[in-house]
Amino acid sequence: xxxxxxxxxxxxxxxxxxxxxxxxxxxxxxxxxxxxxxxxxxxxxxxxxxxxxxxxxxxxxxxxxxxxxxxxxxxxxxxxxxxxxxxxxxxxxxxxxxxxxxxxxxxxxxxxxxxxxxxxxxxxxxxxxxxxxxxxxxxxxxxxxxxxxxxxxxxxxxxxxxxxxxxxxxxxxxxxxxxxxxxxxxxxxxxxxxxxxxxxxxxxxxxxxxxxxxxxxxxxxxxxxxxxxxxxxxxxxxxxxxxxxxxxxxxxxxxxxxxxxxxxxxxxxxxxxxxxxxxxxxxxxxxxxxxxxxxxxxxxxx
Amino acid sequence: xxxxxxxxxxxxxxxxxxxxxxxxxxxxxxxxxxxxxxxxxxxxxxxxxxxxxxxxxxxxxxxxxxxxxxxxxxxxxxxxxxxxxxxxxxxxxxxxxxxxxxxxxxxxxxxxxxxxxxxxxxxxxxxxxxxxxxxxxxxxxxxxxxxxxxxxxxxxxxxxxxxxxxxxxxxxxxxxxxxxxxxxxxxxxxxxxxxxxxxxxxxxxxxxxxxxxxxxxxxxxxxxxxxxxxxxxxxxxxxxxxxxxxxxxxxxxxxxxxxxxxxxxxxxxxxxxxxxxxxxxxxxxxxxxxxxxxxxxxxxxxxxxxxxxxxxxxxxxxxxxxxxxxx
Numbered sequence: 001x002x003x004x005x006x007x008x009x010x011x012x013x014x015x016x017x018x019x020x021x022x023x024x025x026x027x028x029x030x031x032x033x034x035x036x037x038x039x040x041x042x043x044x045x046x047x048x049x050x051x052x053x054x055x056x057x058x059x060x061x062x063x064x065x066x067x068x069x070x071x072x073x074x075x076x077x078x079x080x081x082x083x084x085x086x087x088x089x090x091x092x093x094x095x096x097x098x099x100x101x102x103x104x105x106x107x108x109x110x111x112x113x114x115x116x117x118x119x120x121x122x123x124x125x126x127x128x129x130x131x132x133x134x135x136x137x138x139x140x141x142x143x144x145x146x147x148x149x150x151x152x153x154x155x156x157x158x159x160x161x162x163x164x165x166x167x168x169x170x171x172x173x174x175x176x177x178x179x180x181x182x183x184x185x186x187x188x189x190x191x192x193x194x195x196x197x198x199x200x201x202x203x204x205x206x207x208x209x210x211x212x213x214x215x216x217x218x219x220x221x222x223x224x225x226x227x228x229x230x231x232x233x234x235x236x237x238x239x240x241x242x243x244x245x246x247x248x249x250x251x252x253x254x255x256x257x258x259x260x261x262x263x264x265x266x267x268x269x270x271x272x273x274x275x276x277x278x279x280x281x282x283x284x285x286x287x288x289x290x291x292x293x294x295x296x297x298x299x300x301x302x
Numbered sequence: 303x304x305x306x307x308x309x310x311x312x313x314x315x316x317x318x319x320x321x322x323x324x325x326x327x328x329x330x331x332x333x334x335x336x337x338x339x340x341x342x343x344x345x346x347x348x349x350x351x352x353x354x355x356x357x358x359x360x361x362x363x364x365x366x367x368x369x370x371x372x373x374x375x376x377x378x379x380x381x382x383x384x385x386x387x388x389x390x391x392x393x394x395x396x397x398x399x400x401x402x403x404x405x406x407x408x409x410x411x412x413x414x415x416x417x418x419x420x421x422x423x424x425x426x427x428x429x430x431x432x433x434x435x436x437x438x439x440x441x442x443x444x445x446x447x448x449x450x451x452x453x454x455x456x457x458x459x460x461x462x463x464x465x466x467x468x469x470x471x472x473x474x475x476x477x478x479x480x481x482x483x484x485x486x487x488x489x490x491x492x493x494x495x496x497x498x499x500x501x502x503x504x505x506x507x508x509x510x511x512x513x514x515x516x517x518x519x520x521x522x523x524x525x526x527x528x529x530x531x532x533x534x535x536x537x538x539x540x541x542x543x544x545x546x547x548x549x550x551x552x553x554x555x556x557x558x559x560x561x562x563x564x565x566x567x568x569x570x571x572x573x574x575x576x577x578x579x580x581x582x583x584x585x586x587x588x589x590x591x592x593x594x595x596x597x598x599x600x601x602x603x604x605x606x607x608x609x610x611x612x613x614x615x616x617x618x619x620x621x622x623x624x625x626x627x628x629x
Contacts, residue, residue, distance in 0.1 A: 036427045086610055092427055093358050097566055098609045100559050104602030112596050221555060225438045228431040236427060272448060279446045283439035287420050290432065294423040 003137055008258045009251065014143045016250025017150020021205035022227040023234070023242040024157060025198020031237030032173040032194050033088050038099040039079065040202055040227070041220025042106035047072035047203020048210035048219060049110055052119040061124035065207055072203020073196040080195040088191070103221070111217045118216035121207065146208055153201065154243055161239065170194060174237060226253075229286050235299020244297060249282050256281040305621045309574040313487070316581065317480060324473050332472040333544075338584040339479045340540045343486050345564030345576025347533030350490065352562070353571030354499070355526040356506025358430050361417070361437030362561045365531040367444065367553035368413055369406035369538025374456040374548035376402045381459050397462040399469070403539045410535020411528050413440075418527035422520055434555060441553035455549025462543050469543070479540055483577070486533055491573055493529070502526050503571075534561065563605060569617030578616050 022044060029035050050071035055064035079102060087095045123142045131141040161167035169190055172180045181187040206220065213219070230249050234241025256278040264274025289297065303311075316335060323331035344366055351357040379386050379395025387393040396402065421432045445453050461469050468474045493499045502522050504512050509519045542548045551557070560583070568579025586604070590597035612619065 030427060036430060083606065083610070092430060093352070093570075094609050096358060096360060096430055097562065098606055100562070101602040101605035101609065103559075104598045104605070108596040108599035108602070112599070222438070225434055225555060229435045232428060232431050232435065236431075275448075276443060276446045279442035280439050283435055286432070286435060290420055290423055294428075 003135070004258075006135070006137055007139060008254055010139055010147070011143065012251035012254035013247065014146050014150075014250070015254055016247035017147055017154070018205050018209050019223070019227055019230050019250055020150060020154060020243050020246035021201045021208075022223055023230040023246050024154075024239060025201045026224075026227055027231045027234070027237055027239060027242045028170070028194055029198050030231070031239075032170055033191055035084065035087060036092055036095050036099070037084070037198075038096060038224065039102035039106065040198070041222075041224030042103050043072045043076055043199045043202040044206035044209075044220035044223055045110060045215075045217065046075045046106065047206035048121070048215040049114060049119070049206075050203065051207035051210060052121050052215045055121055056119075061121075061127075064121065065204065068207030069200040069204040072206065073200035075203075076196045076199025077192055080192050084195060085188070085191070107217050114217075116217065118214035120214055121211040123211055142211070146212075149208065153204075157201075157239065166190075166193065226282065229282050231296070233286055233289050233296055235296030238296070238298045241296055241298035249285070252285055253282050303621055305572065305574070305617070308617065308621050309487075312574050312577055312581075313484070316577070320473075320476055320480075329472050332476050334584055334588060336472070336476045336479050336544055338581045339476070339483045340537050340544060341561075341564055341580035341583065342577040343479075343483055343540065344534045344537035344561050345568070345580050346483075346486055346490055347530045347535075347537060348561050349530075349565045349571065349576050350493070350533065351527050351530035352565055353575070354494070354502050354506075355523050355530075357422075357523055357527060359421075359433040359527075359530075360430050360555070360558050360562065361433035361435070362531075362534050363553050363555060363557035364413060364417070364437045364440040365410040365534040366538035366541070366557055366561065367440055367548075367550075368409045369403075369535030369540075370542035370548040370552045371444065371450070371538075372406035372409050372535070373402045373462065373539045373542040374458060375450055376405065377458040377462065378450065378456050397458075397460070399462045399464045399539075399543065402462055402543075403536060406535045406539035407532045410538070411532040413535075414528045414531025415524070418524045418531075422523055422527070434558065437553065437555055437558050441550055441555070444550035444553050451549070453550060455547060455551075458542065458546040458548070461546055475544070479544070482536070482540065486536070487573065487577075494573065498522070498525070563601075566605070566608065567616060569621075572617045572621075575617045582616060 022040065025043075026037060026040050029037050029040075047068035051064040051068035054067040055061060058064075083098060083102065087098055090098075127142045127145055129141060130138040131144060133139055159167075161170055169180060169185055172185075173187070173190060173194075177187065180190075205223075206215075209223070210219065226249065227246075230245040231242055232245075233248060234243070234245030260274035260278040260281070261271035262274070264271050264277075293299070316339065320332055320335045323329075323335070344362070347365070348359065348362045351359050351362075375386075376395045377397050380397045381395075385392055385394050417433070417436050421429055421436070424432065444450075450456055461475070463469055464478055467478050469478065494503070501512055501517050505519050505522055512519050512522070538552060541552070564576045564579035564583055566579065567582050568575035568577065586601060587597065590600050594600070
């Protein structure tokens with residue numbers, strides 16, 4: 001029981017860091033450009049398909065991962081220059097509609113190229129199989145690697161934003177857009193970089209999650225919506241909030257799906273109520289946090 | 303053309319199209335028109351929140367699905383002769399549309415009240431994301447609710463009944479749906495011209511002024527949101543009766559997006575906008591869908607062009623100028 005619980009906590013952590021990869025881009029783009037981007041889930045999908053295609057072609061998982069981030073980043077640059085750029089000054093309704101239109105275009109476009117059947121990305125042999133952790137826990141190595149990659153990206157992102165020139169500009173962009181363009185920084189290039197960065201992270205997440213599940217059209221939107229829950233909980237625009245929210249949602253989701261049916265059987269004799277409740281748990285969490293802190297745990301006044 | 307004349311023209315054209323289809327025996331066209339009329343009702347519901355109240359809800363599939371499930375659940379119990387609740391009192395299923403639709407509207411209103419109370423604590427981007435998230439919650443709820451079909455949904459063997467109408471035939475069912483659409487249009491027109499509607503219209507443009515004259519914008523928005531949810535739930539109930547099938551897909555976020563498309567294609571905050579939008583959508587679905595399996599890509603491109611270059615939708619392009627007074 002305890003061992004299983006620890007395994008579930010690790011699973012929750014793994015889900016959390018993957019959600020963070022998605023949420024980080026969303027929250028950065030919102031924080032810096034004030035844009036709500038529904039097509040972020042499409043970039044997740046693009047990354048997964050790019051990885052599956054390259055893995056099939058070359059047989060190298062590492063190349064596949066690199067391709068996922070690079071292709072998604074380029075797809076991000078493409079839509080930023082063609083469409084998204086025109087939306088920064090528009091209201092949220094236009095942003096929602098235009099990025100919803102992009103989802104339709106990306107999804108159907110991908111279906112045209114790759115067909116409706118799911119593709120599979122295999123876990124590379126070196127990362128396959130379980131690993132022994134202290135206290136006699138056997139845990140899939142690949143999932144552990146996901147946790148490590150996620151935490152490494154989080155640390156890298158933190159360093160990028162606090163220690164580098166571009167990061168300082170991003171921070172400045174979040175607090176005062178007009179001032180930083182007045183200071184002679186090419187804001188338009190900065191926007192494209194931020195968007196590409198978010199897109200690359202989403203693409204990487206798509207490839208990693210796609211390895212655990214399958215790579216198919218429409219895989220991005222459920223993750224996107226969960227990532228929205230994450231940034232609403234953490235506070236929109238806050239990277240730390242996104243990390244906190246992601247880990248919280250990952251743990252609540254995973255532990256709820258594990259524990260609630262068990263408790264439900266013990267109390268009611270059937271797992272139905274527990275399953276239904278666990279599928280709604282993160283939304284209930286979001287509702288509770290909204291009641292207490294409408295701007296999220298770490299959100300400042302928008 | 304004035305907006306009022308345009309509204310009457312569209313109403314008349316939809317009816318004339320179906321009468322013509324009935325004359326030449328194109329039953330399928332009647333079903334398409336029924337679909338458009340039902341989508342129009344859903345869009346009118348969203349339009350009250352989105353267009354008039356400025357509340358960008360990306361979660362209206364929740365109410366659409368609840369309306370459908372109200373009909374589906376009552377019908378399932380009725381056709382299996384199993385009571386819904388048998389304890390202190392006996393509660394049985396039914397296929398009477400008067401009851402199933404009323405329950406749908408009630409459920410939609412209740413859900414909109416709870417979600418509205420939560421979501422209206424925030425605004426802007428938060429509002430969009432939270433409505434989207436709650437919509438998804440209902441989707442997962444329906445999928446895991448195995449007692450009512452889980453992922454498979456529920457089939458309704460025989461369409462529900464309405465006093466004095468043979469709902470089983472396409473033409474009477476269209477006329478019934480069209481009558482509901484007409485009533486909803488009249489109600490919305492009444493709301494728009496009432497003090498409540500006028501104040502609501504002012505909310506997105508100058509909330510401070512509305513507050514200054516002593517009206518609570520929050521209450522206005524909440525009431526509008528609840529009415530909006532009720533109307534969209536009614537559309538969901540009709541949709542369930544039309545298809546004689548309900549499934550979690552009715553709760554899917556794509557439905558929320560499509561309801562929004564009806565509003566945008568037709569023209570935001572206009573009485574007839576969602577009707578035009580729904581007709582255009584169903585026509586596109588039929589024509590483009592016939593040409594290509596991947597018709598959503600063209601829908602996406604069209605939507606993108608409208609958002610980037612043609613604000614105001616079809617109604618905006620055809621009607622002289624925007625004025626609520628001459629509706």
